[in-house]
Amino acid sequence: MALWELSSLEKYLGLKKPNKYSTQGDKKVPVLQNNNGPPLVGLVTLACHLVKEAKRLELLGDSAENRAVVQQWLEYRVTKLNNCTKDNIKTILKDLNLYLQDKVYLAENQFTLADILLYYGIQPIIVDLAIQEQEQYVNVTRWFDHIQHYPGIRRHLSPVVVLRNRIYSSRHH
Amino acid sequence: SMALNLTINTSNVPLGALLAAEHVKGSVQLSVEEGKDTRLQVSEYFNDANSISRYLARVAPALGLYGANMMEQTEVDHWLEFSARRLCGQPGLTEALGELDLALSLRTFLVGHALTLADLSVWAALKGHEEWPSQGKSFSHVNRWFSFLSSQVPFTSVGNKYTSKKS
Numbered sequence: 001m002a003l004w005e006l007s008s009l010e011k012y013l014g015l016k017k018p019n020k021y022s023t024q025g026d027k028k029v030p031v032l033q034n035n036n037g038p039p040l041v042g043l044v045t046l047a048c049h050l051v052k053e054a055k056r057l058e059l060l061g062d063s064a065e066n067r068a069v070v071q072q073w074l075e076y077r078v079t080k081l082n083n084c085t086k087d088n089i090k091t092i093l094k095d096l097n098l099y100l101q102d103k104v105y106l107a108e109n110q111f112t113l114a115d116i117l118l119y120y121g122i123q124p125i126i127v128d129l130a131i132q133e134q135e136q137y138v139n140v141t142r143w144f145d146h147i148q149h150y151p152g153i154r155r156h157l158s159p160v161v162v163l164r165n166r167i168y169s170s171r172h173h
Numbered sequence: 174s175m176a177l178n179l180t181i182n183t184s185n186v187p188l189g190a191l192l193a194a195e196h197v198k199g200s201v202q203l204s205v206e207e208g209k210d211t212r213l214q215v216s217e218y219f220n221d222a223n224s225i226s227r228y229l230a231r232v233a234p235a236l237g238l239y240g241a242n243m244m245e246q247t248e249v250d251h252w253l254e255f256s257a258r259r260l261c262g263q264p265g266l267t268e269a270l271g272e273l274d275l276a277l278s279l280r281t282f283l284v285g286h287a288l289t290l291a292d293l294s295v296w297a298a299l300k301g302h303e304e305w306p307s308q309g310k311s312f313s314h315v316n317r318w319f320s321f322l323s324s325q326v327p328f329t330s331v332g333n334k335y336t337s338k339k340s
Contacts, residue, residue, distance in 0.1 A: 102317050104281055109324040142279050149286035164279050 002030045002043045005120045008155040009047055012116070013054035021046070043117070044074045051113055059113045066107040073106045073114035081121045089125055093137045096122075100139035104146070111150065119147040126160050135168045177201060177215065177232070179225065180208040186335045187211045187222035188297035189256070193229040193238065193290060195327035200233040223253045226290050238290050248284040252291035260298035266305075270312045277314040281321075296322050300332055 003021050010018055021030045024041070032040045032049070040046055051059045061067035084092055100106075106114040126134075126144050134141040145162040148154050179194050181187060190213075194205055212218045213225040230238035240246045259269035273295070276283065283291040299305045299319060309316045322328050 101313055102320075104317065104321045109321050138278050142281060145279070146281040146286065162279065166275065166278060 002028070004156075005043065005117065006030060006046055006050065008120070008153075009050055009116065011155065012152045013050055013056055015050065015054055019050075042078070044078055047074070047113060047117060058110075059116075061107055061112055062110060066110055066112070069107045070112045070114045073118060077114075077117045077121050081118070084125075093125070093140055097137040097139045100143050104143070115143075115147050115150075116153060119144065119153065120157075123148075123157055123160070127158070131163060132168055134162060135166055138166075175202070175215075177203045177213065177229075179203060179205045179213050180211065181205065182209060182211045183207045183335075185211070186301075187225065188300055188331065188335060189290075189294040190222045190225040190229070191331055191335070192293040192297060192327060193226040195331060196236060196238060196288075196293075197229045197233040200236060201229075203229075223257055223294065226253070226294060230290050237285075237287055238293075240289050241285050241287075245285045245289070249289050249291045252283055253294050256294040256298040260295065260302060262302070266302065266308065270308060270315055274312040274314045277318050281318070283318075292318075292322060296328065300336060 003023070006021060007018060019032055021032055023029060024031050029042055030046055032046055034040055040049055048060060051057065061070040080092060103109075105111050106118065122140075122144065126141075129137070129141075141162055144160070145164075148157070148159055179190070181191060190211070191205070194203060197203060210220065211222065211225070212220045213228060215228065219225050219228055227239070230236070240249050255269070255273075259272075260266065282288055283295060296319065299315075300323075309319065323332060
């Protein structure tokens with residue numbers, strides 16, 4: 001699953017020469033052979049490497065605080081989301097919904113790599129939500145719809161239909 | 174194309190029109206100066222803030238400030254009217270904010286997936302409204318949308334320059 005994400009990211013970043021990745025272990029952790037040193041291992045390591053290669057450092061956060069927030073969500077993606085079971089999907093959506101209540105992006109007002117990788121990771125969950133659940137996790141849904149329309153991000157992923165007017169509750173509480 | 178000239182009344186700054194002007198500046202020849210009355214000089218002239226915004230959005234269609242299609246254009250018109258009638262100084266702000274909050278719960282921008290005149294004019298109306306700062310906390314979706322725009326260029330510069338002048 002991680003390999004298409006890395007090639008989508010390469011395209012978004014406008015990197016001309018696509019890298020060849022391999023995978024290691026049962027969990028198919030992505031690996032990039034590096035000519036100048038030891039191989040680079042892991043989705044987050046590789047994604048950050050691509051961002052630096054493309055000289056798009058702002059995608060890693062533009063302040064010390066934002067950089068820490070970006071790293072936190074990248075880690076969340078590979079530890080929590082990648083290992084999520086049917087039982088804790090609801091907990092993840094609930095927590096994320098609360099976090100996004102007052103934010104447009106994960107790092108508040110700045111679009112970062114964390115938004116891209118969390119979008120790729122959570123897409124299979126959002127596809128399966130009923131309209132009523134979309135409204136239940138309204139802040140996740142709004143963030144998701146914004147990122148899937150962000151220029152150059154969605155790639156081959158199918159767009160999830162999101163209603164932009166609420167139908168289950170006319171009140172917001 | 175011909176050069177446009179926008180004059181703004183500094184004692185009653187048309188923030189929305191000024192934001193529209195800042196957005197189209199790179200696409201059309203436009204000068205902004207301060208004067209007694211707000212007006213956009215074309216062959217005739219416009220002196221209503223929403224008319225000025227509409228004209229500016231239409232001379233720079235590539236920016237998409239009037240929406241991406243006819244439906245979005247109608248939505249933009251709705252919000253221009255909403256900001257002029259419901260948010261500019263009239264009583265009943267709380268009710269209007271309730272409607273705005275509901276609309277923004279599933280939207281990052283008011284219309285479509287990018288910035289339009291709707292965002293500019295509603296943001297400008299709230300920015301200039303005396304009661305908005307005290308009401309902001311009760312409407313979390315409006316508040317998120319408002320702070321997001323406030324953190325972006327040119328909202329930062331226009332907001333700082335003209336609201337500090339007013340007080």
